[in-house]
Amino acid sequence: MTDANDPMRVEYGAELAGLQVVRQSPPPAAASFSATYVGPAGWGFDPPGREGTARLVNQLIASAAGKYDRVELARRLDRAGATLSHQCSPESAEATIWGPATEWLPLLGILADVVLRPRFDPADVARVRRQVLERQLRELAQPAPRADREMLRAVFPKGHPYRETGLGDRRTVGRLGRSELVRFHREHYTSGGAILVVTAPARLASIERAARRLFGRFERSRAPQPTLPPVAARSATVRSIDLPGRSQVEVRVGGPSVARSDPEYPAAFLANELLGGRPLLSRLFQRIRERGGLAYHASSELEAMRWGGYWMAQAGTGADRWRRVVPMLADEVDRLRRTTVRPAELRVIRESAIGEIPLALESTIEAHDLAVDLAYHHLPADYWARWPGLLRAVGPADVRRAAETAIDRRTAATVVAGPVGQR
């Protein structure tokens, strides 16, 4: 397999007025194509007092675009056998189109319409606003999203993008007008700081040509810069939210962590895998579910992003069990930096992480996610091919050192949300 045909490697192409074009080959025998635009349009750029803007805009771009209203856009996708999805994070917003590889060029045209020419029809704005308002309520009333929300609010200071979930509140979303949404789109769905990743059976030159034609309307722009208040080290905090009438208590323990570009990232990645990132083998799953029988889910995650990151250990358990689960979560987090992992345990986790790479190459959808991740973080074109080597270079002492800075409970917040007032 040549490098150009290897889905583990990408090709960085031209920058079109600042838009970085990236090409990936689909996995062998895959008959689908996928393309993603990622732009600096996350909720970290929400104007003050207008929180919720980025989420609304992201949902609206996928609603109606160019000459197609919402129904016509949906019909156009259906008739092509394609799907369009969208996603928003603190740092960025993205739109992804997936469909038959034979249709890659017209589908890329739809993606360009969505990114460049959303309509923001007033009826769509009203509908999306209603949906976001409902999600705000749900975020407050449901134990799992409420626990996530409160943990982030306890870890990050006011004004930090990672502190929020991007939904705003009733007041900020209620006063957003169409013109403000259009302005946000104009300023943030730009070429500067954006990437276009295409996984298709086409040469890079063809993709660049198509991108130049379809996205040519972009004017050269600079990536907007976020305002990031410093994340000061805090002492550990505990917060409980009583949600009477629910059945299950959601527990979160989390704190600030490293950015993806941090040299410690591979070691921090493995530390998280040991803790709870690899659910069936991880310490949290083994102790809380398999040995303790105390919860259905017990896991952890490491969100290493461009501007920084956070880690979170979590479990969902009964009203009569959460008091036993919280110290177990805390103890397992502490154990990562208190003791050095046995080489045998690290080896199993590491080889599992390396061994799963072929599973990411089953289909275009999965392979494309790898390419988007790589391109977003400006990683080398052969990063995924080198990933096993990076992980094998990590030793037990490296994991322990990474845990000191990347998964440190001494500055963590603990949140329990659910029927905590119930005995």
Next chain:
Amino acid sequence: MQPHGVPRPPTRSFSLPNGLRVVLAPSRSSPTASVWVWYRVGSKNERPGITGASHWVEHMLFQGSPRYGKGEIDRAVVSVGGELNAFTDADFTAYFTTVPREHLAVPLDIESDRMTRALITDQEVERERTVIHSEREGNENWPEFRVEEELFQLGFRVHPYRWDALGRRRDIEQMSPAELREYYRRFYGTRNAILVIAGGFDPRATAAEVRRRFSPLPASGESVDVKDVEPEPRGERRSELSGPGTTPYLQIGWRSPALADPETPATMLLDALLGGETRMFAAGSVWGRSAEHPSARLYRALVDTGLAVHATSDWRPRAYPGLFTVQAQAARGVSLDRLESAIGAVVARLARYGPTAAEMDDVRTKIRRGVALSYEGASRAGFRLGYFSVLRSMALEDELFRGILRVPAREVRERARALFRDEARVVVRYEPTGEAGRD
């Protein structure tokens, strides 16, 4: 495009003398191999007192068998980079493992070991009881789960579809290890199982390997047919729930045909027309990706007009008559009376006038294009081949697909008239109490 059926990969099928059915779908270029074992056992085979047994057995099959001690199944698969899981439905239970292709022997060894010889010890059953309880509690946190459970409870008085696959709370608390072992012994065996292997492997060598590992298993597995026949409903049934939550929510169900009914393709079209989902014929995966369907009738009538923030329909093929459901979440300030009335108007209009030619063309095109990529990747192939096989046969997929392309709009209208009858309707409404939590 695909005038004769779904573009499935070539398969080789055979049965072992002990009754195990085997489907092989090799794909030379696949970097992975996916092994699925489908049992025709689900919550339909339970009875009051042991509801949730199929799901509990599903958990126990990861807890030990003669060659794999507790935790060793997970470890054997995950340590080679594989992934594994299982799920339980009313009509079936499925276990799957996808591994890098060179490790195909790992899941084959596991499945042959636990098919008839899972240990299910008292100690592990007791420990798993709280895990299952916790799984149920997690679901109960969501009003949608409570409403759907109530809907099926209300919609069926005799048939085992009236309980959820998770089982009733009381049964989870009281079921004994002996009852669980007895359930496993009766139903889990070669006669009720289908082994599907898809992905990168040599079919001849793998067929030989399957025979070597599975032929020694004894022929086992009692009949899983359900004898209880649900009587025709003779009047509307209703229930009102209240509890924590945010916005009012409702589900309406109507008695719908079993999979073998010739009306099935028309029913699937009704689902696609009303809710927009094309289910097992969706683009992207077997169940499709979670997406909004702005061109669907319910969306246009309820979400576009500001009555609801979410509205869709749901119908899945079942071995016995089930429920066709419509669900909607009210927009702020909209009463459930108003929402229910609007849903009634949507289905009544479809029953009176039927779909337009343009709608039929759109839905058919969506389904035709959707299936074109549905077998991409070993895991998806294993799922699809097993899903249709366990419900009836792989040919079912083609039959439904052809039926959908053939059914005229007139028949869809007639189906709507037969389905959306007031006397066959079940309604469950959920009014939230609304509090958002206290520190």
